[in-house]
Each structure stands twice: as C-alpha cells, then as structure tokens.
Amino acid sequence: MGVFLELGAEANKRFENEYVELLNYFKEYDPLYLCSFCAYYFTSSEEGIDEEAIKGYLEFPQFYVEILQAFSLMAERTISAKPLHEKVEDFKSLVQNLNQNQSIGYYKLIKNIEQNENGLNEFILRADMMLHTLAVRNWAYVGQMKTINQELAFLISEDFKRVIGFNSSDFIEVFSGLVNLIENKFNAHRNNTRLFIQQKNYNDVFNTYEKSFDSVEKQGEKQREQFREKIVKNLKALKVFLLEHSDLFLSDIFTLNIEEIFNHFEGKYNKVDIEYMLENLSLSFGELSEINKDFVFLDNPIHSKPFIKTEDGYFSSIPHMFDHLGVSLLESLIWTDVKLKNIYLEKKGKYLEEKVELLFKSSFPNARVLSGSKWYCPMDKKDYENDLIVLIEEFAIIVECKSGAISSSAKRGAPDRLFRTMKDLVISPSEQAIRFQNFLKNNPKEHLFTTKSSEVKNKVDSSKIKYFVPLGVTLSHLGNIGCNLKKLIKANVVSNKLEELAPSISYTDLEVIFEILSSQSEKIHYLSRRREFEAHVEFNGDEIDLFAFYLDNGFNIGEVEYNDTTHFDFTLKSKELDPYMIGKHRGVEVKKPILKKTKYWQDLLDKIELRTKNWLINSFILLNLPEQDQKEYERNLKILKKRILDGKVEKKYNYMLMKVGVERRRYTLAGFPYKDIDKVTRNNLINDIIAEGLEDENSRGVLVIGYDLNYNHYPYSVIAGSYESNLFDDLS
Known part of the structure; x- marks a missing residue:
C-alpha cells in the first residue's frame, strides 16, 4: 500500500x-x-x-x-x-x-x-x-x-x-x-489547407491561400516578393508558414x-x-x-x-x-421544474419497459412475451410486478428494468452514493428477477397473473419451465462495474451470493447483442452462459467486450473457465464490432460479425430451429462445441460415412460418440449414418445410442444426429435427444 x-x-x-x-x-x-x-x-x-x-x-x-x-x-x-x-x-x-x-x-x-x-x-x-x-x-x-x-x-x-x-x-x-x-466546417478547412499545399509554385500557393481564406488581407506582387526575401526563402517554408497562419482560423470551425x-x-x-x-x-x-x-x-x-x-x-x-x-x-x-421532472421520470420508466418488450418480441418470434404480471410473494407477504417474462420451449427469461441515471457524486466515486447507485440500478432489478424466478420454481403449476389492464391476464405454467434465465436491464451504462457482479460482492456493496443475483445489461448493449446473434438459440445460449462465465472467470471489460469474446468461441474455453488463477483482460475487444455497427448507422455495407462456426454447423442450427421439436435444447448442446470440435466431428463423420458406403465396417449398425466439453459441462454428441433400415429399427437404434450416452453420469445431455445415406439429406435426416438433459452449470 x-x-x-x-x-x-x-x-x-x-x-x-x-x-x-x-x-x-x-x-x-x-x-x-x-x-x-x-x-x-x-x-x-x-x-x-x-x-x-x-x-x-x-x-x-x-x-x-x-x-x-x-x-x-x-x-x-x-x-x-x-x-x-x-x-x-x-x-x-x-x-x-x-x-x-x-x-x-x-x-x-x-x-x-x-x-x-x-x-x-x-x-x-x-x-x-x-x-x-x-x-x-x-x-x-x-x-x-x-x-x-x-x-x-x-x-x-x-x-x-x-x-x-x-x-x-x-x-x-x-x-x-x-x-x-461543425464537421462540414472542419472538412472545409482541411480541404482549403490541402489545396494550397498541393500547389507547385510560389504565386499559386499564395493565390490559393488567399482565395481559400477570404478574411486574409490580399498581398500584391511587391509585398509577396518582400515577404519571400525577408521571411521565407523557398516553397516548402512558405507552405509551412501559411499552414501555421491558417491555424489561427481553427477556432472559427468550432x-x-x-x-x-x-x-x-x-x-x-x-x-x-x-x-x-x-x-x-x-x-x-x-x-x-x-x-x-x-x-x-x-x-x-x-x-x-x-x-x-x-x-x-x-x-x-x-x-x-x-x-x-x-x-x-x-x-x-x-x-x-419538479412537476415536469416527475412526469418525465414516470414516462422514462415506461419507455424502457416498452423498448425492452419490443426488443424481445422481435428477437424471439417463437416465444410468448408477457409483460406486467402482478404476483404475491408469500415469503415476504408483498405484492410485486414482473416487467417481462419470455417463455420459449422449456426456457423462461425473466426481465426486470431500471431506468435511473448515475448521479454526479457516484461518477466521482463517492462511496455512499456509488454504492446506493449500484444497489438501485443493478442489485434491485437483479433481486426482483431472482425473487420471481424462485416463486415460479417453488410453485410449479399454471398461474394466471393479473396485469394493469383489467382485460389482460398472463397465463404461465411454471411446471413446464426447466431453465430460468434472470436478467436486469438498465438504461444507463455502467461500464466494467455493471457487467461484473463479483466486483460488487467483493467490495461489500451487497451481501448476496452470486447465485442470488442476475446479470445486468444496458438496453443499448442488449440491442447490439441481439442484432449480431442471428438465431434465438444463440441469444438464449449467450444470456445463460454469460451468467455462468461471469461466475467462474475473473475478467476485466464491459459487456460488449465480453460479448466480442463470446463470438470467438461461445465461451467454450475448456478447463480454463474453472481455473481461478487465470485473469482475462477483454478491454477494447469490442472494437472488433465497431466497423459493422458504425457502418450500419452510416449506410455503409460491412460484413456482419458472427459467432464462429463452420458452414455445416450454421446450416444444422438453422434447420433445427425451423423444423425440430425441442429445437432449443438441441441447439443449446450444439452451441457448446467450439469451432475446432465442430470440424473434428465433421471429419470423423465423413470418414464413417465413406466406410459405411464402401462396405468397410464390421458391424451392421455404426455410429460415433463424441464427448463434448470439460467434465463438469460435458455433453454427448452422436453421429449416426445409416442405410437400408426401416423407421422402427432406426428409432430403436437411436434410443440405444441415447441410453449409452446417458451411462456417462457427467453428461448433461445427449444428442443424436442421424443421416440416411440412401437419400443423402442435408444437413441431417433425423435428430433426437434425451429428455433428461441438465443444460445449466452451477455458479460455484
């Protein structure tokens, strides 16, 4: 110290x-x-x-x-x-x-x-x-x-x-x-200086300068010659002198x-x-x-x-x-004006809630998006209102919004004010989301929640929800602090454990994330894995820095995730997204960043989302393979297909099992090429493969992808998985 x-x-x-x-x-x-x-x-x-x-x-x-x-x-x-x-x-x-x-x-x-x-x-x-x-x-x-x-x-x-x-x-x-x-004036000044600097002789430089900067007193031929003899001896020196003189007009730009x-x-x-x-x-x-x-x-x-x-x-x-x-x-x-302030704050809060609701509705077209569910908590005997719940297959995203701003004293780092701000903007919505999550978990049944509208009631069957994704959304941007709850816990801002809190993301950051991630499954995968990653990894960086890192590997970094001696500095990683986001605003076409994966994997995910039952669980498992594992799966599958077609296999039915991920986040992926078998036999074989995958007690889920070699379907013929999947890791 x-x-x-x-x-x-x-x-x-x-x-x-x-x-x-x-x-x-x-x-x-x-x-x-x-x-x-x-x-x-x-x-x-x-x-x-x-x-x-x-x-x-x-x-x-x-x-x-x-x-x-x-x-x-x-x-x-x-x-x-x-x-x-x-x-x-x-x-x-x-x-x-x-x-x-x-x-x-x-x-x-x-x-x-x-x-x-x-x-x-x-x-x-x-x-x-x-x-x-x-x-x-x-x-x-x-x-x-x-x-x-x-x-x-x-x-x-x-x-x-x-x-x-x-x-x-x-x-x-x-x-x-x-x-x-101001930009127009800035560019005009720069163009004017370039014009006289580009000239090739003494008088042209003078003429161009006087024309470009019309407030300059015009110099006659005699004055120019005297100037040349006494002050500047050559063309380069003249240009330097006039450039320095033009700097006196810089304040006019601004x-x-x-x-x-x-x-x-x-x-x-x-x-x-x-x-x-x-x-x-x-x-x-x-x-x-x-x-x-x-x-x-x-x-x-x-x-x-x-x-x-x-x-x-x-x-x-x-x-x-x-x-x-x-x-x-x-x-x-x-x-x-106090009255005007109160009117504005009320409208600002509703504005954020409506923006978030529209964002989720457009980003999750297959989901039921319900806002304003009023509910009673028997634990503390209070009435609450959930801002948003997004129901999609067995997943529920629970969202709470906070539109407050950061005070000047909090920005200066004043401890009391900073801590109150963090509690208000980050911890409060976080606790609300977790509270509603726990209520639904502890009461697995069909609920009919009232809303502010007497005509609208939100029906939520929590017995069908297996995976909860809590989330706080702010309008203010809190930088490195807002996206790292462990910093708040370590600084004793809150006494909560990490599992008692939900991640906090600003609306604008969430908008960028949903803009770049192409599928609903990727968005769910990011929000859920992001919570786990934050819990397991020591890092520095803001939300978009963290997101840019996710695009590299889907947070699939192996045992390093659980190595508490490793620290990642993601600062400025978000710069990789700037060309696309800035270009989009300016109407310039720039290639969109994507989560790294092979073309086959992208096609696989696209078809699953369009046509498959339990598509979200299946996609979630597939997203836990980094690009190098995807390539390994494709190489091995290609070899196995060729051997079956060439008749160079010993067994009648053949498949490959691939263990995906580290021990505590392991999934089993099976590739099953087949030919000349009926549907009943095929389904029985798939069930046997799933059963074999489940023998690994560390496996969180099993997915079988079947390929009928008689028809050469692309990217697959049939897909099936285990209903006993346990996709989420704990936060310890």
Whole structure:
C-alpha cells in the first residue's frame, strides 16, 4: 500500500506544477486557439482509421480537450494571435502528463480505505467508476444514442414546451445537427489547407491561400516578393508558414453563430429558440474561476454547458460529445421544474419497459412475451410486478428494468452514493428477477397473473419451465462495474451470493447483442452462459467486450473457465464490432460479425430451429462445441460415412460418440449414418445410442444426429435427444 501512496503523492506534486504551467499557456495564447488546435490536430483521424484499435490506446484521448476547455474558463480570455510554433510538442506533452498524473494521483485514496481485502476491493470498484467517468465516451453507438435522445425528448415534448419555452424534440435535433455543421466546417478547412499545399509554385500557393481564406488581407506582387526575401526563402517554408497562419482560423470551425445555425437547418427552427437553447448551454470566460479543479475531471461543468459564449457566437471544441450528452442536457433542463421532472421520470420508466418488450418480441418470434404480471410473494407477504417474462420451449427469461441515471457524486466515486447507485440500478432489478424466478420454481403449476389492464391476464405454467434465465436491464451504462457482479460482492456493496443475483445489461448493449446473434438459440445460449462465465472467470471489460469474446468461441474455453488463477483482460475487444455497427448507422455495407462456426454447423442450427421439436435444447448442446470440435466431428463423420458406403465396417449398425466439453459441462454428441433400415429399427437404434450416452453420469445431455445415406439429406435426416438433459452449470 505504501508504494501506491508514494506514487500518488509524487503524481499529485507533478500535477500541481503542470496545472500552473497550463494556466500560463492560457495567459500567453488564446484559449480558443489552444482548444481548437488540440481538437483539430490531436484527436481527429481519417475515416476508417481507429487509433485505439490499432495501438491499443489513444495518444491524446478526446477527454483531454474537454479538460482543456473547462480550464480555459477559469480566467478571462487572452486575445492573442501568437501561434504555438516550436512549442507544439511541449504543449501536447504538458496536457498528456497533466492528465496522466491526475489519474495516478487517485492512489492517494488508498490512505482512506480499510487495510484489508474488502477495503482494497472497495477502492478498485471506486477506481473503476472514476476511470469510466473520466475516459469513456458514448455509452452506446452513435445511431443508438441519436434514437434514444430523440425518443426520450418526444416523450415529454408538450409538457417541456409549456414549462421551458421550446420543444424538447427541436432541442435534441438542433443540438445533434450541430455536429454535422461543425464537421462540414472542419472538412472545409482541411480541404482549403490541402489545396494550397498541393500547389507547385510560389504565386499559386499564395493565390490559393488567399482565395481559400477570404478574411486574409490580399498581398500584391511587391509585398509577396518582400515577404519571400525577408521571411521565407523557398516553397516548402512558405507552405509551412501559411499552414501555421491558417491555424489561427481553427477556432472559427468550432464557433457557431445564430445566423449560420438558422441557415444550416434551412429556417426550420426560429432564431429566438436557437439563441435561447445556446444561452442555456453556455458558460463565459472566468465563470469557473472558483471551481475545484479536481472536480473538473470527474464532474466536468462543460458536460452540462458545452459552449463558451464569445463575441462572435458560441464556441465548443467537443462536438464528439454532443450525442453522448443529449439525454443529460435534456434532463438538466427538465430538473428545473419538479412537476415536469416527475412526469418525465414516470414516462422514462415506461419507455424502457416498452423498448425492452419490443426488443424481445422481435428477437424471439417463437416465444410468448408477457409483460406486467402482478404476483404475491408469500415469503415476504408483498405484492410485486414482473416487467417481462419470455417463455420459449422449456426456457423462461425473466426481465426486470431500471431506468435511473448515475448521479454526479457516484461518477466521482463517492462511496455512499456509488454504492446506493449500484444497489438501485443493478442489485434491485437483479433481486426482483431472482425473487420471481424462485416463486415460479417453488410453485410449479399454471398461474394466471393479473396485469394493469383489467382485460389482460398472463397465463404461465411454471411446471413446464426447466431453465430460468434472470436478467436486469438498465438504461444507463455502467461500464466494467455493471457487467461484473463479483466486483460488487467483493467490495461489500451487497451481501448476496452470486447465485442470488442476475446479470445486468444496458438496453443499448442488449440491442447490439441481439442484432449480431442471428438465431434465438444463440441469444438464449449467450444470456445463460454469460451468467455462468461471469461466475467462474475473473475478467476485466464491459459487456460488449465480453460479448466480442463470446463470438470467438461461445465461451467454450475448456478447463480454463474453472481455473481461478487465470485473469482475462477483454478491454477494447469490442472494437472488433465497431466497423459493422458504425457502418450500419452510416449506410455503409460491412460484413456482419458472427459467432464462429463452420458452414455445416450454421446450416444444422438453422434447420433445427425451423423444423425440430425441442429445437432449443438441441441447439443449446450444439452451441457448446467450439469451432475446432465442430470440424473434428465433421471429419470423423465423413470418414464413417465413406466406410459405411464402401462396405468397410464390421458391424451392421455404426455410429460415433463424441464427448463434448470439460467434465463438469460435458455433453454427448452422436453421429449416426445409416442405410437400408426401416423407421422402427432406426428409432430403436437411436434410443440405444441415447441410453449409452446417458451411462456417462457427467453428461448433461445427449444428442443424436442421424443421416440416411440412401437419400443423402442435408444437413441431417433425423435428430433426437434425451429428455433428461441438465443444460445449466452451477455458479460455484
């Protein structure tokens, strides 16, 4: 512990010195120039290039610019045309070191924790939340964020306009649309600089520069010659000089005025409303002079007011945040009126429940999806209401939703507030799902649950449910914490055992998962195996990182799953899904990621889901084979088929048994090629094969796939399995 405290103390000293040095830069240079320069040169990249995916890290994360913009507001603006020139790298390194030392400085919190394992786990949990707050942007893909922003705004549009004075949907559309306006100006500036740099002679460079930047004073032939003799000696030097001069116009990219916004939207929104919106989202220079600089990193005031009001308009160097901030900005305006807030919170809760219900209905077309089941718990003598139960064959997915948000103090890692937030958003719906699951398990009969509608009653026969999949769904994104319940248990946030809790997944993450997984069986397999995997494996990463790993192997990793000395770091694994999800939003065709399997296995699963009784159990067993085992099965089956057709087998009837998985999750898969036998004989032989498979007491299920070689059916002729299957592993 002492080593970490020393590291934190040293980092804090460096941070304090670097902070003073940064403020000196703001005194010497125009802060708008500094923020714009960093946003333009250090955080932008060509389309299709993802530095973080390539390097594993960002050299200059976008949140550094957010910190800069906040610090620039701690004093009055310095009006200066001085460029960074030879100090570019010094300034860049200063900003990088300041942010890195500030993060390392969190080790100082160790001195306040209990000197035991529980205290350390509490610190890790707090650190996870603080780092998530500090560095994670866009808690969903941009297309998802835009949809949620617009839909939440629409919920409250009439009441919002009555209280605030303008339409909430207009507010979101304007705010989101400003991203395109800034992008257009950004690209125009970049194109203008490329044009003059591409020229081949002195005068063409000058002419192109003056034409591209029309605010530049035009230089005559004599002035140009004097300039050439005294300042720049060659063409390359001229281009470098003009490029540096063009940097003085970078702040124009990020500065918007009412007229250009009005024109950008082609007069759709009136100027008075546009100005009122921006006034409510703006800070002025010097306005943050009294703020605690440490709070800027975990509760940055520019996240609630992302613009700086200037004489020329409204400046913001963080358009990358606009869609991410949409909901929180909308809610900050709603919170100004108590009645409006209450109306909104009620509608927001219903919104999440309805979105989740629609998602499950579209993702599980073969299922019965029932919402709002009211039930009485005899254990604690209370009435409850289940948000959603999805019934499909012998499986039941029990879903509970929570639409609350993460408070500022929780984002800063304040222990009491963070723990209450985790209990409210993760533990509460988790416990509700498990409670309803236990009720149905303990009362295996046909139930008729009332709902809010007097005309609708939900019929659930729990005696037919063998496999329960509990799930909590949030609207907020909780990063690494939300998808790893063991962290909450180790930090003593809850006293529950893991088996008493259900996984928690944000709605947007669940939407991505269901979008990519092609079949109902894969979705069930992920949700059930994900709970087991979380219980057995130590890992770091968020839900989509974990899901990307699932696509590699279906969580079929052998004995490593039960090796408590192995730790997986899945951080940034989700980057593998970005091209498809981002391309889909932009209308660009990109190959969809899939769960790795052979073509034959895909065809097998497709046919089973379409035509087979007990298809879900059969598919579940097949999904427990990683791709290499699928290939081994196909190779051995091909050999056996050929031997039977060539008459090179000793026995009259032949089949192959394949033990699948590790000992505690073992399944038996049989391939049974046959010819010239009647249906009764075939069925008797299949029963014998199943009986042989069941002789292995560790086998959780037996599946027989038959191939009639007289007809060469594809991908199989008949499929059968054991009704004694026990598909789910325990969580210990």
